[in-house]
Amino acid sequence: MYRAPLEDMRFLIDEVLRVGDTLGGLPRFEELGVGEDLTAALLDEGAKLAGEVIGPLRRVGDLHPARCEEQKVIISPGYGEAIQQLAQGGWFGISADADFGGQGLPELYGTAASEMWNGADMAFALAPFLSSGAALAISSHGNDALKTTYLEKLHTGEWTGTMNLTESGAGSDLGVMKTRAVPKDDHYLITGQKIYITWGDHDAVDNIVHLVLAKLPDAPEGSSGISLFLVPKFLVNADGSLGERNDVYPVSTEHKLGIHGSPTCVMAFGDSGGAIGYLVGEENRGLTCMFTMMNEARLKVGLQGLGASEGAYQQALAYAKERVQGGVPIIQHPDVKRMLLTMKALNEAMRALAYSEAVTMDLAHYGAEAHQAGSQARIDLMIPVIKGWMTEVGVELTSLGVQVHGGMGYVEETGAAQYLRDVRITPIYEGTNGIQAADLVGRKLGRDGGSTMGAVLDMIRKDANAYLEAGGELATVGSALRDAVALQAVSTETVIQMLASNPEASRAAAFDYMMQTGYLFGAWQLARGANVARLAIQDGSDNEFYAKKIATAAFYAQSILPRCEGYAGAVANAAGALQDYHVGWL
Amino acid sequence: MYRAPLEDMRFLIDEVLRVGDTLGGLPRFEELGVGEDLTAALLDEGAKLAGEVIGPLRRVGDLHPARCEEQKVIISPGYGEAIQQLAQGGWFGISADADFGGQGLPELYGTAASEMWNGADMAFALAPFLSSGAALAISSHGNDALKTTYLEKLHTGEWTGTMNLTESGAGSDLGVMKTRAVPKDDHYLITGQKIYITWGDHDAVDNIVHLVLAKLPDAPEGSSGISLFLVPKFLVNADGSLGERNDVYPVSTEHKLGIHGSPTCVMAFGDSGGAIGYLVGEENRGLTCMFTMMNEARLKVGLQGLGASEGAYQQALAYAKERVQGGVPIIQHPDVKRMLLTMKALNEAMRALAYSEAVTMDLAHYGAEAHQAGSQARIDLMIPVIKGWMTEVGVELTSLGVQVHGGMGYVEETGAAQYLRDVRITPIYEGTNGIQAADLVGRKLGRDGGSTMGAVLDMIRKDANAYLEAGGELATVGSALRDAVALQAVSTETVIQMLASNPEASRAAAFDYMMQTGYLFGAWQLARGANVARLAIQDGSDNEFYAKKIATAAFYAQSILPRCEGYAGAVANAAGALQDYHVGWL
Structure with a gap:
């Protein structure tokens, strides 16, 4: 059964992203007491709902699908009550305007909540997801009459x-x-x-x-x-x-x-x-209205990739600890350990990236005016990567979850395969990952000639150098990160040149470029957490959690980050045999 | 609807592997007329069965699963009749001893047949698959009484x-x-x-x-x-x-x-x-008896990865040609073209590898006695790669098939998602891919210190140099192959050293090593075909098929083969953060 990964969530929100300092003082949030106590209270409440109310619905919904009869949809047993409970808890409008019934909290908290609902049951989580999308469109573009009549009801979850x-x-x-x-x-x-x-x-x-x-x-x-x-x-x-x-x-x-x-x-x-x-x-101007809510929606789809993968990880981990083969629990087998650590490291990297960019989104909307445009440019760049990369990784990790179970993973009763079946929609909807990749390259790199990407790469480079200087395991991470950011700069230059001289090739290269970017950004954000952990240990903390954080980032840097080389190779050659191949030969 | 890829099958069997020269003259086969005419006749007959009889069952079986009632299994409609037709065509015992009702043909033909049944309907194909496994065990280890009573009935498909x-x-x-x-x-x-x-x-x-x-x-x-x-x-x-x-x-x-x-x-x-x-x-001695049929069975599971991927490719291709988006069929979109070409190239690489090693299997069993041991060592090395790599690729490609369909791929009526659901068992059964990887590293490299692998790498190196000298597109392929074989030599040396000094690390590295090996071997066999095509063009052929073959191999070399670098990175670091990570921290 799903349990929200509270320790990692709190660590990210309070220690790495320092929500109180970063967002707590902004006018939008200043009276809400944004900070560690609020984080703890919200996460605990959300985790209870996710674990006790929503999680048990996952198999129910799978076995008793929603169906349409006589122009009415009959939803799966228990889903209606859970929607009511989510509404009563104020979760539908967690990041929405307080003027119209919302809680007015940072998107960062909404992001954590969304991860929990999706980890518990993706199918259920789509109800509040779509609701908040509709509310955002009305909030951004509706006239006062529409807002007065509809917005509060959506924010409170009454409708x-x-x-x-x-x-x-x-x-x-x-x-x-x-x-x-x-x-x-x-x-x-x-x-x-x-x-x-x-x-x-x-x-x-x-x-x-x-x-x-x-x-x-x-x-x-x-x-x-x-x-x-x-x-x-x-x-x-x-x-x-x-x-x-x-x-x-x-x-x-x-x-x-x-x-x-x-x-x-x-x-x-x-x-x-x-x-x-x-x-x-x-x-x-309907499409413009749609674009308004696109970043939020695509961030949420990325979180579905993470949520399903976290659920799959928890189930696979529990199975691997129980299941004995050759006299030991299979978690002791090096290949099973590899699969589980791959799941864990990528989950934490996805979480670190998504939460970090939820903050960027908050800053773009409610930060100091002078920095809003910069934050908006950054979130615009990040969103296709979050949506595309995290959903691709979601498919891989939920499939690994099946694999850890062996034959039991293929039997539906286990529930392992459902994570894979559920998450398989995420690379498709809310703009296919092909569209995300085209957006990343054609619009997000294209519109500023890569300067926003360049600024992010500068930050990564700077962090990597600092980790190298810090020494120890962080130096391993810093070294891998430095190589990967150099490779990313090459790929970025390649696709930007293609945009000018050979746009078709840039579209052929876009998917691999998006994946390369995602693996790098994930490594970067994971490394940030590892560095925070290093400093905590240096300050005398003996919390094992910090040691784990560093070890996980080191594994990612050594065993996952090399994947960037494969993608970089495909990017470098996209104007070659791929482009030359006659479509009629397929 | 599935159509057997006859052109590629014939090309491999007759032109690349030259079945007549390689196997036709061996005592086991010499009276059977093994050669181009037989290839054509067999493939045409098999393709008819696969396309007209078995293919239509795929959706039927999915929608009407076999079920058990009162100690009897009721199979899906139409499956029984199809089993009868397969039996009547003599396909159950295609490669089995003629003394006991088999056709006595090369495993190479059995491999092509198996690909066809699996491409048409994996669930159905398991019936002849398991039957031939049982027959092989009896044939290899049963006494005369058992053979007389049971073997012929299995070979003829009566039982x-x-x-x-x-x-x-x-x-x-x-x-x-x-x-x-x-x-x-x-x-x-x-x-x-x-x-x-x-x-x-x-x-x-x-x-x-x-x-x-x-x-x-x-x-x-x-x-x-x-x-x-x-x-x-x-x-x-x-x-x-x-x-x-x-x-x-x-x-x-x-x-x-x-x-x-x-x-x-x-x-x-x-x-x-x-x-x-x-x-x-x-x-x-039961396990020894089981080991006898293991290579054949694992080759067949690899073929399931290929069969499902070929079926998925055909369906995705047809959809991409029909479906119009933005005024053009989506096949014209560079990212869709990338997905389809990835499927096509990997399918052809898998086919080339599997067929090539079916010949090795024939040579190990029925070749000149002086070379049997060498062929057996090679097939023993190849089998875990074929099973492991081809089934992992099968999951990727069937998932790509879903992706090409967009939202329609997620709706079950399309049948695209079924390929993914069906093939997802193949990395699990007949020895999980973790077991294949451990077998490849621990037993197949371990038992001869890597000398069989070294001999294969020498062959690849020699071929790569020849392609470099040939110039043109083949030089691109040769150059990429040369780099990849050098990287493979490094990884091989790494895991062999681990076997001696740090066996646990070798088991942690095994999966990534297996994948690296698979991508290389696939590239090699695809390049062999491209070289045959080059020579045919040089000899004046204007068959477009040959030009396609070269273009496909070039794409694989440029856009797929770089993946080896990612796997090599993970192999190189398996003794690092992965091994150091405490299992209790998962």
Whole structure:
């Protein structure tokens, strides 16, 4: 059963990222008492919910998938009650505006919470995930009337929200959208069908707030002609009470590889004349509204990679300690130890990276104004790496979790394979990893000629040199990091040159470049923690946790970081045989 | 729908491996007309069965899993008829002794056939797979009476066979076995329970021949006290007709991640007093009998990695050609092209390696006596690499197949995810990949101090130099191969030194070493094909197939082979932070 990795979470938040110093004094947070006590209280409360309420649902949802019957979705047993408990705890709006029912806490805490829900049950975690995405879109772009009517209900978890983007025949290509919105009185009538709508319908809460992309009658062609609409399941009366049922219904749910507990719906809008919708933001600016919440959403998908991997690690570890083979528990076998340590080290690296960049996100939104643009540039660079790399690693690690179990891992009753089945969606949705890679190279490197990346590499180089000077195991880490950052500089230069002279090659190189970047950034953040641990030991702490931190970073530096060389080789050659290969020869 | 990759198969068998010259003249095969015409006839016939009969079963078996009811297994619809057709075509005994109903053909042809069945439907392919394993054990170790009674029926596919090794609580650890065999008259009474028995029961054929590991009453402790027994489902009368039902029954079938069409049974022996069994080979020599068929079985599991990946590639390719995004079929997107070419190149490398070593296996068994020992040493070295590397690559490539489909890949109706679910067992069974890696390093390198590996590396080095001299694209391949073989020599030296001075580190390094080896061997065999293609073009052929072969090998050399560096880094450091890490800290 999943237990939130509280020790590592607290270490990162309080000791490495020093939440009190970094964020506690900012105007947005200053009255909230952000610091160690709050960290402890929040994490303990969250861990209780994750461990006792959500975790037990994981197998239930898998065995009793959400299903659609007569235009209603019936969710898996227990999920409704858990949504209620999450709402009562104030977790739906943890990082949302206090003006509209949110807790107003840093995204860093929201990130820790999100990791816990995903570690406990990814399918369940998608309910608050999508809700907060919808809320963020309304908060950023909705008018006051929409905010007053819908935002507080979403932040308190009384209602939930969905995002309706995809249509059949148009996955990542939103320009060919068929859903239409026709103005009528103070609202619009929406007609069309959307697919892959996560938590598109359920009866755990009284109302559902659908955010829907659609085209106005006279909209320009392509993606610049798309608008965003709010379509409630039940209309809301002026006094805030629920009115008529709106013309939006689930048609069916998908039969998926995993996340069975999450209803993935086909949604029909306006089959009986038109669903009433309200414009969010300006006409034809729907995609811009979507981009607003993209960083948050993609960070959360990265956390799904981590959450599933942490759950898989805990289960594999428990199994390896129990299971005796050849007279000893299999954890004693060097190859099993290798697999478990690979899982542990990569999990901690992913966590360190994601939490560090949650802080960057907080600083971009609420930090000193002079530094906001710099923080925004950094988070924009980091997000595709977090989403892409952490979900790829998630697939690898959950598969390792199966492997540690041997034959038992292949039998569904164990629950090990479910982690792999669940996490396999994460490299696909919220922008495939191919799209993340193209975004990293084409937009994030392209728009500033690599200067943000260069600044990050300078920081890594500086840290690496400091670790080299520190000596001991940290020197090993510093040395590996220095080599890896040099290799990263070469790959970065390569793809930037490709952007100018051979853009197609840059797109062919992008995935390998993203992976190389992820492994480096993960090593860097893990090393930061190891250095904090070193200083704590130097200051006389005999907490074994610190020794572990250093040993884990050393393992990562020695055994994981060399993977960068493989990716760098592929990047270097992307303009070669790969590009030359005729597509018709495939 | 799966179509056997006949062009590549023929190219390998006839042009690269030159089956007529290499094997056609050997006494075992000389009257069979082994050569291009036979290759064509066999492959065409097999491809028809695979494409028209077996392929359509893949989704059927997945959706209608084999199940156990009242001590009988009911298999998926259509599987029984397909087994009959496979039997009628003589495919069950394709490489088996002609004296006992087999076709007596080279293992090379059996390998191609096995790839086809696995590409069409892995779950189905396990039926002939296990049957031929059982037959091989009887053929190698059974007395004449057993051979006369059982062998021909297995070779003709009139009956099928199973292997009963694993018990609950003892996966790869056979020493703690609880199943007992008590001598009585001319036979033994077997009692005990076995798990994970593939195709343990079904009614597609009249009888099932179970090979069962068990302990005699006075057997020595541990693995040297295990004997092998033949336990038929129905006893066989002296005239060959079927007699009484024996006391062996399926208890249940597992609910697995994949290969739903393959009944994975718990088998009960002797619940009503004892199942009648006959000793195969000598008492307490059961494991030796098992080792006999291990190379063949592990080669076949490697082929499952290839088969599933080829099926996944074909489906992903078809999807990528159809699916339009951004105005063009997604195959035109550089990242999708990268994924498909990665699949194609690795599939061809796996095929080239597996077929090449099927020939080595034939030479070890039936080649000139003076060279048999050398061939046996080489195949012994190759087998753990083929099993381990090809199944790991199989998981990666089937996952890439899902990715190419985007959201559609995660929906089960597409059938893309099934390839991943099915193949995920292959790194586990027939000896986990951790065991393969330990075998490669501890036994195969250890027993001759790396001299067989050294001889293979010499061959690769010589080939690489020749390709360098040949110039053009082959020079690119030769150059990459030369670097990779140098790196392999370093890693080999490292693990051999560990074997002497630090055996635990050698076991920690083994998996990464195995993967490094696999990527190199695959590159080597792919390059051999590219060189044959180069010579054909030089001789005036304008067949585009040859140009493709060279381009694919160049891509592999440039974009895949660099992965060896990552693995080499992990090997080099296995005696470092990984070994130092306290197991208690996990």
